[in-house]
Structure formats: C-alpha cells, structure tokens
Amino acid sequence: MGFTSLHWGAYRPRVVNGRLEAMEPVSWDADPSPIGASIPGAIDSPTRIRRPAIRRGFLERFADHPALRSPHLRGQEAFVEVSWDAALDLVARELTRVKGEHGNAAIFGGSYGWGSAGRFHHAQSQLHRFLNGFGGYVSSVDSYSLGAGRVVMPHVVGSMDWLLAAHTPWENLAKHCEMFVAFGGLPIKNAQCSPGGASDHQVAGAIERMSQAGVRFVNVSPLRDDLQGPEHNEWLAVRPGTDTALMMALCWVLVDEGLYSEDFLRRYTVGHERFITYLRGHLDGVAKTPEWAAALTGLEADRITGLAREMAGKRTLINVAYSLQRSVHGEQPFWMTVTLAAMLGQIGLPGGGFGLGYGCLNNTGSGRKAFSGPRLSQGVNPVKAFIPVARVCDMLLHPGEPFDYNGQRLHYPDIRLVYWAGGNILHHHQDLNRLLAAWQRPETIVVHEQYWTAQAKYADIVLPVTTALERDDIGSAASDRYMIAMKKAIEPIGESRDDHSILAELARRLGFEETFTEGRDAGQWLRFLYEASRRRAEEFDIDLPAFEQFWRDGVFEIDYPAQETVLLQSFRDDPQAHPLPTPSGKIEIFSERIAGFGYPDCPGHPVWLEKQPTQFPLHLLSNQPKTRLHSQYDHGACSQASKIRGREPLTLNRQDAEERGIADGDVVKVFNARGAFLAGVILCDDIRAGVAQIATGAWFDPLVKGQPHGLEKHGNPNVVTEDIGSSRLSQGCSAQTASVEVEKWQGELPAITAFVPPELLVQ
Numbered sequence: 001m002g003f004t005s006l007h008w009g010a011y012r013p014r015v016v017n018g019r020l021e022a023m024e025p026v027s028w029d030a031d032p033s034p035i036g037a038s039i040p041g042a043i044d045s046p047t048r049i050r051r052p053a054i055r056r057g058f059l060e061r062f063a064d065h066p067a068l069r070s071p072h073l074r075g076q077e078a079f080v081e082v083s084w085d086a087a088l089d090l091v092a093r094e095l096t097r098v099k100g101e102h103g104n105a106a107i108f109g110g111s112y113g114w115g116s117a118g119r120f121h122h123a124q125s126q127l128h129r130f131l132n133g134f135g136g137y138v139s140s141v142d143s144y145s146l147g148a149g150r151v152v153m154p155h156v157v158g159s160m161d162w163l164l165a166a167h168t169p170w171e172n173l174a175k176h177c178e179m180f181v182a183f184g185g186l187p188i189k190n191a192q193c194s195p196g197g198a199s200d201h202q203v204a205g206a207i208e209r210m211s212q213a214g215v216r217f218v219n220v221s222p223l224r225d226d227l228q229g230p231e232h233n234e235w236l237a238v239r240p241g242t243d244t245a246l247m248m249a250l251c252w253v254l255v256d257e258g259l260y261s262e263d264f265l266r267r268y269t270v271g272h273e274r275f276i277t278y279l280r281g282h283l284d285g286v287a288k289t290p291e292w293a294a295a296l297t298g299l300e301a302d303r304i305t306g307l308a309r310e311m312a313g314k315r316t317l318i319n320v321a322y323s324l325q326r327s328v329h330g331e332q333p334f335w336m337t338v339t340l341a342a343m344l345g346q347i348g349l350p351g352g353g354f355g356l357g358y359g360c361l362n363n364t365g366s367g368r369k370a371f372s373g374p375r376l377s378q379g380v381n382p383v384k385a386f387i388p389v390a391r392v393c394d395m396l397l398h399p400g401e402p403f404d405y406n407g408q409r410l411h412y413p414d415i416r417l418v419y420w421a422g423g424n425i426l427h428h429h430q431d432l433n434r435l436l437a438a439w440q441r442p443e444t445i446v447v448h449e450q451y452w453t454a455q456a457k458y459a460d461i462v463l464p465v466t467t468a469l470e471r472d473d474i475g476s477a478a479s480d481r482y483m484i485a486m487k488k489a490i491e492p493i494g495e496s497r498d499d500h501s502i503l504a505e506l507a508r509r510l511g512f513e514e515t516f517t518e519g520r521d522a523g524q525w526l527r528f529l530y531e532a533s534r535r536r537a538e539e540f541d542i543d544l545p546a547f548e549q550f551w552r553d554g555v556f557e558i559d560y561p562a563q564e565t566v567l568l569q570s571f572r573d574d575p576q577a578h579p580l581p582t583p584s585g586k587i588e589i590f591s592e593r594i595a596g597f598g599y600p601d602c603p604g605h606p607v608w609l610e611k612q613p614t615q616f617p618l619h620l621l622s623n624q625p626k627t628r629l630h631s632q633y634d635h636g637a638c639s640q641a642s643k644i645r646g647r648e649p650l651t652l653n654r655q656d657a658e659e660r661g662i663a664d665g666d667v668v669k670v671f672n673a674r675g676a677f678l679a680g681v682i683l684c685d686d687i688r689a690g691v692a693q694i695a696t697g698a699w700f701d702p703l704v705k706g707q708p709h710g711l712e713k714h715g716n717p718n719v720v721t722e723d724i725g726s727s728r729l730s731q732g733c734s735a736q737t738a739s740v741e742v743e744k745w746q747g748e749l750p751a752i753t754a755f756v757p758p759e760l761l762v763q
C-alpha cells in the first residue's frame with residue numbers, strides 16, 4: 001500500500017475489500033495529526049456528492065431568461081440528479097452564452113480555497129488553466145490568510161513568499177535565541193497544516209528543543225493555549241487588535257532609555273527619524289508610552305517597560321501570527337513587528353530579528369530547501385480585471401463601482417457566471433448574510449465539490465469530484481521534508497471524477513481540448529510535470545530520481561541546504577551587494593511609496609489607528625480549528641468529537657459567563673447587528689475576559705433556508721464577522737475585528753442539518 005499526502009500530513013491508507021478502513025500515520029512523523037482519522041467515516045457517508053446535480057428551478061427554466069431561473073431560491077430548492085453528459089452540456093452552453101452575451105470579463109473564476117494537497121489535481125490551478133484556455137476570467141489576488149501582509153510587506157522588506165521561504169530555521173533558534181516573543185502565540189494546532197503537505201510535524205519538537213536550551217517564551221495573546229509546552233512561558237493576555245500599540249510602547253521605551261540600535265537603523269532602514277517623532281507624540285500630541293499602551297492593551301505599564309528592557313538585553317526573536325493582520329488596519333502589526341525588530345538591531349543575526357508566522361504553518365522555519373515540486377502551468381489570462389480576494393461581495397453587489405487597491409484605482413467588473421472549484425466561500429467569507437444577498441446576483445453558479453457543503457447547496461450546477469485518495473498525484477510543498485507519490489487507494493465514490501477530467505471534457509465540448517490537455521491524460525501529466533520539475537530542482541541542488549523510481553519508492557526526501565541561513569543575513573552582511581527589493585533597497589520604516597498613495601487608513605509609516613468593534617461587549621476571535629482544516633471534514637470523526645450538543649464549541653471566560661448566567665456545556669446564542677448563531681460553551685480561565693473564541697469552519701446551517709439574517713444553528717462565526725477591507729492599501733479580510741453579545745439559548749434546540757444533502761430528485 002502506498003502513501004497519500006494531505007495538507008495536514010502524510011498517511012498510509014488502509015483499504016479492506018475496496019473500502020477505506022483507516023489512515024495510518026507514516027512511521028517517520030514525530031507528531032502526526034489526528035485529523036486524518038476523519039476521512040474513513042466521512043469519505044462515503046451520505047454527505048458525499050455522488051452524481052452531477054442541478055438546482056430544480058435552474059434546470060426547469062433553463063430555456064427562459066436567466067433572471068427567471070429563480071436565483072433567489074439558491075440554497076432552498078431541491079436538486080435534480082442528471083447524467084454527466086447532460087450536466088456538462090449545460091455547463092458548456094452557459095459558458096458559451098455568457099461569453100457571447102457579456103464577454104469573458106463576466107466570468108468570475110477566482111475560486112479561492114485550499115482544495116486538496118496534490119500538485120496536479122489542484123482544483124484552482126486546473127480551473128484557472130481551463131478558463132484561460134476559454135478566453136480568460138476575472139481573477140482574484142492575495143489570500144484570506146495574508147491579505148494585508150502580502151500587500152504591505154513588499155513595500156517594507158520584500159514579498160511574503162520570499163520571506164517565508166527564507167525564515168531562520170528552528171535549529172538556529174534553539175542554538176542562538178534567548179527570548180522568543182510571540183504575538184498570537186505559536187499554536188501547535190495550526191502547525192498541523194501546510195499548503196501542499198506537512199509530511200513531518202516539527203513545531204512541537206522545535207519548541208521543546210528551544211525550551212531545553214533555555215529560551216524564554218512570551219505568549220502575547222488573548223488565549224493562553226496559543227503557546228503550549230515551554231518551561232519559561234509567560235502569558236500576556238493582550239486585548240485583541242491592540243498589539244500595534246503594545247509594539248509602539250516597546251519601541252518608545254527603547255528610544256526613551258537609549259536601548260535601540262541607532263547604528264542598525266542608519267545602515268539598514270529608512271525613515272526611522274519620522275517614526276520616532278511620531279512615537280514621541282510630536283505629530284499627533286500622543287506619546288506612545290507604556291501607560292498609553294496599557295490603557296489600550298489591558299496589560300500593566302510596568303510589564304511593558306520591563307519587557308522592552310529584557311528584549312534589548314537578550315538575543316530576541318519577535319514573531320507575529322497571521323491572525324493579527326486579518327483585521328481592520330491589519331498592515332500595522334506586521335509593519336510594527338519589522339520596525340520593533342529593526343529598533344533592537346538584531347535582524348540578520350542568528351536567533352534574532354523577526355518571524356512572520358512561525359507556528360502558523362508546519363513548514364515555516366523547517367530549514368529545508370524551499371523547492372515546491374511540480375507545477376501545472378495556468379497559461380495566460382487575457383482578462384486583466386481582478387479583485388483583492390476578499391472583496392468578492394463588493395464586486396457582486398456593486399458592479400462598475402471604483403475601489404482602491406495598493407495605489408491603483410480599479411473598478412468592479414459585472415459578473416454573470418461564477419465558477420468555483422476547491423474552496424468553500426460559504427465558510428470562508430465574512431458576513432455570510434451579506435454574501436447570501438450577493439450570491440443571488442450571478443445568473444449562473446457552477447461548483448465542483450466532494451461533499452454537500454453549503455458551497456454546493458448554494459450552487460446551480462454541482463459536479464461531484466474525487467478526493468485525493470481516489471486518484472494518483474504528486475504531493476509536494478515548499479520547505480516540506482518529503483515529496484510523496486500519492487497513489488490512488490480506492491475507486492472514485494459514486495460517479496465522481498477529478499477536476500481535470502471534468503474540465504477536459506468541457507474543453508472538448510467548447511473546442512479547445514488540445515490547448516487544455518496538450519494531448520496528455522492524467523497519468524501522462526504526472527510524469528510530464530515531474531520531469532519538468534527535475535530541471536527546477538537542480539537550481540536547488542536537488543537531484544530528483546527518474547519518475548519510475550520516485551513512483552516505486554513512494555517518497556523522496558528533500559535535504560537541507562549546505563549552509564544554514566538566517567533571515568536577511570546577507571543583507572546585513574553587505575546591504576550594497578544584497579539590497580532588499582524595496583524602493584530604497586533598505587527596510588522601509590517610512591515608505592515614500594505608501595505615503596504617496598495618500599490613504600488615511602494606511603499612511604507612510606506604522607501608526608496606531610483606533611478601530612475597535614465597540615458596539616457589542618465581547619470581542620469575537622474566530623481562529624483556525626484544531627480538529628479540521630477550515631471547513632474540510634467538519635463531518636468527520638475528529639471534528640465531530642469536539643462538538644457540544646452538536647454545535648461548534650465557543651470558549652468564554654468564566655467571569656463573562658457567570659455575569660450572563662451561562663454554565664459550561666450550555667448552548668448560547670452569539671449575535672450582533674449582522675447575524676446570530678448557536679454554539680456550545682466551554683468555560684475557561686485561560687481566555688482574556690471580554691473575549692470569546694470560536695474556530696472557523698462549522699458548516700453553515702441556517703435554521704430557515706434562504707431567510708436572510710435568520711439564525712444559524714451550528715456555529716459558523718462568519719454570520720457575525722464584518723465584510724470590510726483591512727485598508728485601502730490591501731483590502732484584506734478583517735475577520736478578527738468583530739464584537740458580539742452572548743446569551744443562554746432558552747428555546748428548543750433545532751436539529752443540525754448541515755450534513756444532510758439537499759432533496760435529490762431523479763430526472
């Protein structure tokens with residue numbers, strides 16, 4: 001039996017009589033993820049999509065004007081199961097009609113989402129390649145993960161991809177770091193995953209080794225559990241959304257006490273004078289002192305002062321979790337992390353400087369070569385219109401209207417057809433009630449899915465796809481330990497097909513099969529992409545074996561570079577020979593370019609901008625789930641075992657709960673002006689008072705289908721989050737800026753129907 005690779009680890013599937021019985025962790029993984037155990041019971045459950053299906057009103061009124069196909073009934077009507085030929089004919093006719101009547105710029109193919117881990121059957125890449133062959137589509141840029149970070153960092157230091165691939169390895173930190181200050185912690189729950197594969201889980205072991213070496217950890221987070229394991233582990237329970245103020249006060253102390261590195265700032269950065277002027281309060285009359293920050297962050301002013309002194313006295317690494325930038329003004333905590341590290345002057349030194357997301361993903365800091373394996377070419381997109389990914393509802397609701405993005409003034413295109421494969425927008429987008437309204441705008445929505453998620457239920461045409469276990473593929477991720485020959489373990493469930501063969505069939509109907517497939521079948525593609533990647537591997541000094549051997553061996557280990565590298569070490573050693581890819585070639589504490597955009601919500605240097613969600617008393621954190629990847633396998637055993645009376649668990653501080661008469665295990669209604677959901681309560685002392693926490697990814701489950709602003713009964717936090725860009729610079733998502741009230745649910749408990757397929761009719 002071979003291997004398979006999932007975003008959360010490598011496994012050996014155990015198959016008995018053609019049925020998946022178990023997912024056995026691979027022998028070399030020191031800390032395998034329990035999420036794999038979700039798959040056997042879920043893969044052929046009733047929630048699986050088995051046949052192509054079309055929303056009844058859409059099918060029955062297909063010949064009518066698109067407006068008459070009852071788009072407002074998406075999510076409410078039954079589906080009619082049809083043959084593959086009938087379904088593909090319909091998709092081909094719709095694509096042709098929309099292109100003919102409105103052009104390719106009326107097709108939204110952004111299709112954001114993680115899909116599955118294999119390099120060839122990567123749903124988004126397949127769809128983009130297909131739509132490019134068809135004449136193009138409106139695309140999306142950036143990500144929900146790093147919306148603000150991806151846009152601001154190139155102005156300040158360099159691209160996120162470059163920085164993430166070059167992070168100082170954990171081994172170096174164990175040897176040289178003395179103090180690790182983690183904004184947002186180092187949550188092991190998140191290090192289960194890495195996009196494309198996490199074949200050897202290393203973060204718990206790395207924290208252990210650092211702890212043994214005597215590293216002091218400081219966990220700056222509303223949740224104690226965001227940093228688990230080390231012996232010296234101080235918890236600073238910061239108020240969410242205020243880390244920027246804390247970092248500024250740390251800088252203020254460094255400046256006030258002369259503890260900052262003037263020399264580093266002069267040689268390696270631009271604009272520190274202006275920033276220090278701001279810090280002192282000369283620009284806005286507010287000195288960013290520890291007392292000032294104490295009032296905002298809820299931390300003790302003395303502790304802030306003490307922390308700054310300790311950081312200056314030790315080899316210190318400052319780490320920031322992605323979550324901090326998934327908020328209004330999300331650029332600021334990332335920019336400030338770099339600024340604070342620059343003030344300490346340890347950037348480029350072993351064990352010091354900054355990290356942007358150690359612990360957010362397994363592979364960051366692995367120190368292995370950043371070769372990411374085979375890549376499917378997506379071709380060229382003739383349509384130039386795009387959106388920042390999280391502005392999708394603005395686009396659907398406001399076609400033609402202008403918006404700002406990274407110095408550009410752009411306009412939202414007029415979308416008629418949405419095509420999605422490999423993502424679940426009805427899980428991942430903010431303010432789902434607003435999305436429901438926006439989702440009625442397109443004339444046609446086509447979705448490829450494995451399971452009857454809300455994404456599938458709210459589509460017009462649903463095409464069933466295989467899981468990674470039902471097809472051959474190659475597993476490979478940047479900085480991961482192994483490349484993996486992912487061998488098909490079981491036959492496709494129902495009539496499901498892989499995204500590639502679905503799109504190849506469509507391309508044939510639409511007359512560009514040759515462009516899409518280049519005459520290769522899936523098996524030939526694997527071999528072709530692998531061979532092409534062998535040449536790129538050489539640039540990393542990796543000698544990949546021939547395909548046959550790789551496929552026989554099942555795994556190939558990627559080694560370490562000859563020399564351990566430290567993030568930005570060569571820049572530190574010689575800034576003239578190794579300038580940064582910023583306009584000045586240096587770290588930009590003041591960015592003339594950003595200042596030139598003239599955005600009040602993201603001026604030329606880091607600033608503290610007030611935006612607390614104050615209308616409701618509790619700050620809601622909707623972080624990443626421990627028991628699944630986003631919404632994937634919410635119906636699986638691992639996720640289901642964590643539910644409370646069927647609902648997603650919500651952590652509340654004991655004091656907040658007592659004030660509201662809420663007991664451990666109660667079901668509560670969580671609400672604000674945008675919506676309401678039910679959740680099961682866990683009482684806890686390890687969460688800052690005034691904060692409630694619930695993981696994302698519970699499948700959207702409205703009490704009354706299609707009723708706008710009705711009750712969601714399962715615990716999907718995105719019914720209350722705000723759909724607003726981080727700033728005009730990045731337009732990233734602001735999921736973490738949300739406030740709510742919580743009350744005990746007194747009514748009858750409605751049954752969970754999230755995992756029940758829609759009514760299915762046979763044609």
Ligand SMILES: Nc1nc2c(c(=O)[nH]1)N[C@H]1C(S)=C(S)[C@@H](COP(=O)(O)OP(=O)(O)OC[C@H]3O[C@@H](n4cnc5c(=O)[nH]c(N)nc54)[C@H](O)[C@@H]3O)O[C@H]1N2
Nearest residue numbers: 113114115116144145422423424428448622630631632735
């Ligand atoms: N409130 C709040 N919202 C958030 C976040 C948050 O922190 N708070 N985090 C955000 C972040 S960082 C992210 S990355 C997003 C994640 O959002 P998504 O990536 O959209 O979430 P997933 O649940 O991984 O969705 C992937 C979907 O693809 C399907 N799928 C899997 N494999 C295949 C395949 O081979 N083919 C096809 N066609 N489909 C497949 C799965 O069944 C699943 O429904 O969520 C964002 N949303």
Ligand SMILES: Nc1nc2c(c(=O)[nH]1)N[C@H]1C(S)=C(S)[C@@H](COP(=O)(O)OP(=O)(O)OC[C@H]3O[C@@H](n4cnc5c(=O)[nH]c(N)nc54)[C@H](O)[C@@H]3O)O[C@H]1N2
Nearest residue numbers: 145184189190220221240241321322323360623624629630
């Ligand atoms: N098991 C599992 N692992 C995952 C994922 C998953 O779905 N499941 N998703 C993956 C993806 S797509 C991504 S992008 C990464 C995301 O990585 P992150 O964005 O870092 O993940 P989160 O869990 O949202 O946030 C980490 C912690 O930050 C804390 N936090 C939130 N807001 C604040 C704040 O304002 N200040 C401070 N100091 N702390 C705050 C929260 O307590 C939270 O537990 O995780 C990846 N890893």
Ligand SMILES: [Mo]
Nearest residue numbers: 143144145146
């Ligand atoms: Mo993400």
